[in-house]
Amino acid sequence: MTRRYWWGEIGKDGTCTPAPVDGAAALARLATLETPMESWVPAPWEATAACGGFADRAEYLARLHRLAARLAAAGVADALQRPDIELARMVRALDGLDEAINLLTERAVEWHATRDPGFTRKFSSMPARRLVPLLAVRAKGPLRALLAEIEALAASRAALAKDVTRAANRVLPNCSALVGGLVAARLLAAAGSLDALARLPGSGIQVLGARTALFSHIRSGTPPPKHGLVFQHRRVHNAPPGRRGRVARVLASRLAIAARIDRFRGEADAVFIEVANARIDGVLE
Amino acid sequence: MIWRDGVLVSPGAGGVYGERMRGGFRVWDPRRSKVAALAYIDREFEIPEGARVLYLGAANGTTVSHVADYAEVVYAVEFAPRPMQDLLAVASRRTNIVPILADANRPGRYAHLLEPVDLIVQDVSQPHQAAIAVRNRPFLVPRGRLVLMLKARSIDQERPVDEIGAGVTAELGAGGYAVESIRSLVPHHRDHLVILARTAP
Numbered sequence: 001m002t003r004r005y006w007w008g009e010i011g012k013d014g015t016c017t018p019a020p021v022d023g024a025a026a027l028a029r030l031a032t033l034e035t036p037m038e039s040w041v042p043a044p045w046e047a048t049a050a051c052g053g054f055a056d057r058a059e060y061l062a063r064l065h066r067l068a069a070r071l072a073a074a075g076v077a078d079a080l081q082r083p084d085i086e087l088a089r090m091v092r093a094l095d096g097l098d099e100a101i102n103l104l105t106e107r108a109v110e111w112h113a114t115r116d117p118g119f120t121r122k123f124s125s126m127p128a129r130r131l132v133p134l135l136a137v138r139a140k141g142p143l144r145a146l147l148a149e150i151e152a153l154a155a156s157r158a159a160l161a162k163d164v165t166r167a168a169n170r171v172l173p174n175c176s177a178l179v180g181g182l183v184a185a186r187l188l189a190a191a192g193s194l195d196a197l198a199r200l201p202g203s204g205i206q207v208l209g210a211r212t213a214l215f216s217h218i219r220s221g222t223p224p225p226k227h228g229l230v231f232q233h234r235r236v237h238n239a240p241p242g243r244r245g246r247v248a249r250v251l252a253s254r255l256a257i258a259a260r261i262d263r264f265r266g267e268a269d270a271v272f273i274e275v276a277n278a279r280i281d282g283v284l285e
Numbered sequence: 286m287i288w289r290d291g292v293l294v295s296p297g298a299g300g301v302y303g304e305r306m307r308g309g310f311r312v313w314d315p316r317r318s319k320v321a322a323l324a325y326i327d328r329e330f331e332i333p334e335g336a337r338v339l340y341l342g343a344a345n346g347t348t349v350s351h352v353a354d355y356a357e358v359v360y361a362v363e364f365a366p367r368p369m370q371d372l373l374a375v376a377s378r379r380t381n382i383v384p385i386l387a388d389a390n391r392p393g394r395y396a397h398l399l400e401p402v403d404l405i406v407q408d409v410s411q412p413h414q415a416a417i418a419v420r421n422r423p424f425l426v427p428r429g430r431l432v433l434m435l436k437a438r439s440i441d442q443e444r445p446v447d448e449i450g451a452g453v454t455a456e457l458g459a460g461g462y463a464v465e466s467i468r469s470l471v472p473h474h475r476d477h478l479v480i481l482a483r484t485a486p
Contacts, residue, residue, distance in 0.1 A: 006398050035396040036393060044400055044401060064383055076369050
């Protein structure tokens, strides 16, 4: 049997065919090599001499180091430079922006209240996106600058949310058709990658994002969560309380199929979407 | 191992991850590195000069960088792309580190890059740690040494650590290793055992 090493191949009769040790050809060859371990024969570096080899051990190691580093860098690029990974990171950035905006708004409102004795609690029930511009008009100095920053953050949040929806329609066309781009993207981010999402069973997708409730159920037998992130979809949260669990379960089961179509076919399947939507709406009738 | 005033150090250029220096040597902190903790607990433990090492679970390359200060060459296997980026940065300044992006469960994917090694250091957070050690056994020279950092909580959340250690020891024995010692890494690392073994003839 031919024994394959990074520097060459040794045939049955012991003759050695050198392999490319740098450049694209070497990377392509190494990316596909897989040795059955039962028949792996260790090759001390001296064995490379049969292949023309290297001047000395230092050169052997230097060549190997350079080649391995290139190979690993290419592998990292493959794993990270993917649209689904980017989408998951965009969702995380979006969540970060939300957190920052909420926190800063709260602090700015508290600060404003000390300056304006006439400021009443009725403002605190007003949504931040309306409250902040209102305060910005009255405020002065650093507080005004802070409020302006919050408004700028809110603007980039809105732009990012649109981008996320657009990217989700591209990366997750079928999931997006069922629950909308934003929720589909959140599911993807919770699973970690499109691969991971496509491997999840429907029951897993149903409780994605309900980690605390799920583990409390497993540990101490509290009622199991009916829904996680899928609750953010209107057909779940608008359903009457008694039916939400059932809607969430049916929806999640269709999402599991949708995620697999997204992963392995990558394009919208109009027939599937129509049938799935009809099945989900059927629960609500 | 090299000690300076009772502190474990390694010879090499500093500034890999913000480690302290002492007399021109890099301080190797037992609370950050399990291999350093092993050296503190077992004063006999040595990484022989000129050793060829296979390091499974190289992570960001902090421990790997210290091991590389002692060894001739370190084959550093790491599966996760994010830490591999850091490991590549470490390897760019230490040419005796051979970075390998691969799953230690599937040695066939990187066997063609290796040569026989004197020492395997394994530090992976996986449920089947003994199986991984057994699968990588062919890479060891005869009487080669295995240092297995056993993360007990990756195997079972609740069973006592010693019981988990006994199970792994039995599996290693069945897989062609002669276990020499099994110790706890307390106080440096909680719920971790270190198993020293050699390939059985």
